[in-house]
Amino acid sequence: MISDIVFFLLKKGAHLEPRRITTGEVAEGIGVSQQTASRKLIQLEKEGQISRSQGRIALTQNAILEIKSKLKEILNSLDGTTITFKGKVASGLGEGAYYMRQKHYVKEFNSKLCFKPFPGTLNVSIGEDDIEKRLVLREQKPIVISGFTAKSRSFGRIDAYRCSISGLPGAIIFPERSLHGLQTLEIISPFNLRKKLLLSDGSDVKIEVVKNNPCEPKA
Amino acid sequence: MISDIVFFLLKKGAHLEPRRITTGEVAEGIGVSQQTASRKLIQLEKEGQISRSQGRIALTQNAILEIKSKLKEILNSLDGTTITFKGKVASGLGEGAYYMRQKHYVKEFNSKLCFKPFPGTLNVSIGEDDIEKRLVLREQKPIVISGFTAKSRSFGRIDAYRCSISGLPGAIIFPERSLHGLQTLEIISPFNLRKKLLLSDGSDVKIEVVKNNPCEPKA
DNA sequence: ATTACTATATTACGAGTAC
DNA sequence: TGTACTCGTAATATAGTAA
Numbered sequence: 229m230i231s232d233i234v235f236f237l238l239k240k241g242a243h244l245e246p247r248r249i250t251t252g253e254v255a256e257g258i259g260v261s262q263q264t265a266s267r268k269l270i271q272l273e274k275e276g277q278i279s280r281s282q283g284r285i286a287l288t289q290n291a292i293l294e295i296k297s298k299l300k301e302i303l304n305s306l307d308g309t310t311i312t313f314k315g316k317v318a319s320g321l322g323e324g325a326y327y328m329r330q331k332h333y334v335k336e337f338n339s340k341l342c343f344k345p346f347p348g349t350l351n352v353s354i355g356e357d358d359i360e361k362r363l364v365l366r367e368q369k370p371i372v373i374s375g376f377t378a379k380s381r382s383f384g385r386i387d388a389y390r391c392s393i394s395g396l397p398g399a400i401i402f403p404e405r406s407l408h409g410l411q412t413l414e415i416i417s418p419f420n421l422r423k424k425l426l427l428s429d430g431s432d433v434k435i436e437v438v439k440n441n442p443c444e445p446k447a
Numbered sequence: 448m449i450s451d452i453v454f455f456l457l458k459k460g461a462h463l464e465p466r467r468i469t470t471g472e473v474a475e476g477i478g479v480s481q482q483t484a485s486r487k488l489i490q491l492e493k494e495g496q497i498s499r500s501q502g503r504i505a506l507t508q509n510a511i512l513e514i515k516s517k518l519k520e521i522l523n524s525l526d527g528t529t530i531t532f533k534g535k536v537a538s539g540l541g542e543g544a545y546y547m548r549q550k551h552y553v554k555e556f557n558s559k560l561c562f563k564p565f566p567g568t569l570n571v572s573i574g575e576d577d578i579e580k581r582l583v584l585r586e587q588k589p590i591v592i593s594g595f596t597a598k599s600r601s602f603g604r605i606d607a608y609r610c611s612i613s614g615l616p617g618a619i620i621f622p623e624r625s626l627h628g629l630q631t632l633e634i635i636s637p638f639n640l641r642k643k644l645l646l647s648d649g650s651d652v653k654i655e656v657v658k659n660n661p662c663e664p665k666a
Numbered sequence: 667a668t669t670a671c672t673a674t675a676t677t678a679c680g681a682g683t684a685c
Numbered sequence: 686t687g688t689a690c691t692c693g694t695a696a697t698a699t700a701g702t703a704a
Contacts, residue, residue: 229451235520238521238524239524243524244659250686252687262688262689263680264679264680266688267689269688283687292525299522299525301454303518440459440463444467471668479699480698480700481670482669482670488669670702672703673701678697679695680695681692682691684691685688
């Protein structure tokens, strides 16, 4: 993670411009001996995290970028626990059912999503405003369903995110070779959603994704 | 700082609810052996950072608060480099000059702010909107001018922040026993600001404070 | 299967000190 | 002054393995 010493340098503003900072000050700041601080600074310089000249220390651009990326990761985990989409049921192409019947997919969905998918997918058209959320969702680590080849036809991998759709369990899937644009989400579920939720084209649905929310395999 | 292992648990959502995570997974996640992960988890539990039961791990509320506070510190360092106040010159009480003539203060200002203060202070009245900024400023580590006793009169310590006022160097000071409320900032400078900037009561001034901006002592 | 102990190996630390 | 060597010791890691 972000080391004590980089944290200290950050607090000293070493990301803005080179700062006059002695090894003794660093030692004091992070609670180690001067010798250790010296050694660590040498190490950081070797790694390209800091640059030193004339008794001044600066964090490199690389180091700053790394800090920012780590920060983003932490913030992403900490807040915004659920992502919510509102959308309308869209007519499907009938292709989904064929895919959802493939033994390999069924097996993987069952073990990784903890449900046996109904053979069919529900297409949901989301509003312009929710496209950004879609991108946020795609920054999350997906549950990966591997691709395979059967009968000299190859089936691509599928990224999945567990969700609840109007209260029922399911998953948003992103097939590697998707037929849909950014406006459409493809949903699978253990249930026949159209029947169970009495949906028809244009019906409003609410989809909620809880980040970091693995399923519990049945014993 | 935030340890690798806590970072990993955060990513797994262990701050939301207890998660099924094995020592092996943690080991894999942070790049150490299973044994080391086990030992570290035991350590973290002892420190009260995590709780474990039935193979599940959760971050404690304490740990989460700690992460948030560290995060705040980093963000505070990273962004919002300068704090800007807009205000109007207010009439002073004449007290400032007396203080600014005290040898001890002059000496400390000179060594810590790198300028010899003009014997007088400028009071600037800031708008309601800037009061929040004032609080942000006060979260920054000040340059501390120590108090002293002279002629059986005691002079309190002064917190100072280097600033530029309408382009000239100076410092915002917060005397321990301030006579001013939240609406007023007290400014010192090597210059007679009223004369040099042609200021009178009610004149508009702009004050900029750069965070983490120590002065360079003249050789 | 997972966890955590013991023993051994490795790495990191600070004291002393030269530059 | 401040920095960074060497070197003996302390801390921390992994391997092996029992529970």
